[in-house]
Amino acid sequence: MIVRRRELLLGASIAAGATLLPSSLLALAAPNAEMVARSVVSPGNTTRLKRVFAKAARGEPVTLGFIGGSITQGSLASEPSRNYASQIAAWWGQRFPNASLSVVNAGLAGTGSLLGAFRVGADLLSKDPDLVIVEFSVNDASADADAYEGLLRQILDHRTAPAALLLFMMWEKGGNMQSMQAPIGRHYDLPMISFRDALWPEMEAGRLAWRDVIVDVVHPNDLGHRYAASFCTNFFEKVLRQQAATRGAFTLDQLPAPLGSSLYAHVGLMPATDFTPIDRDGWELTRSQIWGPIWAITQSTARFELDCKACGIALIVSGRASSLLERSMLTIDGVAVRPMEAPNFLDRDTIVLATELPNSHHSLRLETADFPSSAFGSSGLRSLGLFDDPTAD
Incomplete structure (x- = not known):
């Protein structure tokens, strides 16, 4: 359901x-x-x-x-x-x-x-x-x-x-x-x-x-x-x-402390058009009829790497994440990340990869193999979700 x-x-x-x-x-x-x-x-x-x-x-x-x-x-x-x-x-x-x-x-x-x-x-x-x-x-x-x-x-x-x-x-x-x-x-x-x-x-x-x-x-x-x-x-x-x-002045209260977490109170989006790949082969910036600009996979074996400054990273993909992740080796700063193995993994378009990184530049790399030709040009990255550290200078 x-x-x-x-x-x-x-x-x-x-x-x-x-x-x-x-x-x-x-x-x-x-x-x-x-x-x-x-x-x-x-x-x-x-x-x-x-x-x-x-x-x-x-x-x-x-x-x-x-x-x-x-x-x-x-x-x-x-x-x-x-x-x-x-x-x-x-x-x-x-x-x-x-x-x-x-x-x-x-x-x-x-x-x-x-x-x-x-x-x-x-x-x-x-x-x-x-x-x-x-x-x-x-x-x-x-x-x-x-x-x-x-x-x-x-x-x-x-x-x-x-x-x-x-x-x-x-x-x-x-x-x-x-x-x-x-x-x-x-x-x-x-x-x-x-x-x-x-x-x-x-x-x-x-x-x-x-x-x-x-x-x-x-x-x-x-x-x-x-x-x-x-x-x-x-x-x-x-x-x-x-x-x-009851006419009168309007006094606005300050926000209370978070009920659960303020983790997502300091996040933003890096759209595909702002990506500057460090290394890529088999990926092209194209336009999806549904999602607009995306970086899409265009060949069976492909690689994609880019730099971003954040203390956490999420992928926003075109389609379900599993169709991309099950055929990809994904690393942050050379360390493998396997979000599909997380107990709370939900197969949808937004996948949080990491939330406790040092607040600095990080290398995100995807190496894909055996990608189906039927998905060429339509499956890939729409944007990145980036976490910010509000205490950082």
């Missing part, structure tokens, strides 16, 4: 022709009051959110940010304007017509908060968002807790001090990673909204059918996206009413 769900999360970004309309008359055009009430896992500390609302009310420019997987990217909505992020943006524009609105949708199909932590700086925080909605509850695994916390710390610690709201979607049978993510959200006292908590009881009771709001085993149809947006905007309206009754 994990493999099947991952393939759906990735493939939905280019899927078409699915049934997008609810199949029964039980589905409501908008969620009822009971659903809306259940959707609020925790209101959290709304100071940052009120600060954004005040900025918008003054007519100042506001940037909304979204980061997540294929659902956030908008997969299986019938058109871009009907995905949940676009509908939240539309509400915002109607609620604050005098404030210029920018939207940064950093949703990326088939990815979770592990890759999200590495790319959030370049893909989202570089645009200085005022509010970020985070949706990774159907893409993550329990092993991603440190990455999820690091992602949130990066967002909350950004120079614009953005507000953050956590959104929990669901896969079939009402599952998601809310049990891992919600305790982290509570630690940072963040608002949390659950599509799963709102709708699953309706499905269990037979008042709503899965196919009314979900196309496959995870992706919402237009109505599902509308519900997800409505849960968020209903919460926003409630906070606005509270704000009107």
Whole structure:
């Protein structure tokens, strides 16, 4: 099921022709009051959110940010304007017509908060968002807790001090990673909204059918996206009413100490276009239809070496890591690294190789043999995830 769900999360970004309309008359055009009430896992500390609302009310420019997987990217909505992020943006524009609105949708199909932590700086925080909605509850695994916390710390610690709201979607049978993510959200006292908590009881009771709001085993149809947006905007309206009754200065609290780890709070991405190989044979910089620029293997026996400065390294590959790693000898500074032998190895596109290296330059080398010709030009490296030492000069 994990493999099947991952393939759906990735493939939905280019899927078409699915049934997008609810199949029964039980589905409501908008969620009822009971659903809306259940959707609020925790209101959290709304100071940052009120600060954004005040900025918008003054007519100042506001940037909304979204980061997540294929659902956030908008997969299986019938058109871009009907995905949940676009509908939240539309509400915002109607609620604050005098404030210029920018939207940064950093949703990326088939990815979770592990890759999200590495790319959030370049893909989202570089645009200085005022509010970020985070949706990774159907893409993550329990092993991603440190990455999820690091992602949130990066967002909350950004120079614009953005507000953050956590959104929990669901896969079939009402599952998601809310049990891992919600305790982290509570630690940072963040608002949390659950599509799963709102709708699953309706499905269990037979008042709503899965196919009314979900196309496959995870992706919402237009109505599902509308519900997800409505849960968020209903919460926003409630906070606005509270704000009107309690006007005052906004004092932002400092971040608490990490609940689990701050390891992923200081990470970044080196894209393929920034690679300067020390040695290469059988690798070429090319462009993937799905991933954009990648360094791809082009012959059966190949080698690739580059230098990077970091205290930890992760590979972000095109496709699953095992297809590359099972045919490669991988070394860091001449020492063999065998990530597939690690007990927590998950076969996906982001593989952490090392996290406790000296904070200096390191040589990363891959030597590949017997690579299948069917994968030439498509399998390789999209980028490197690099860990930084915040205490270093």
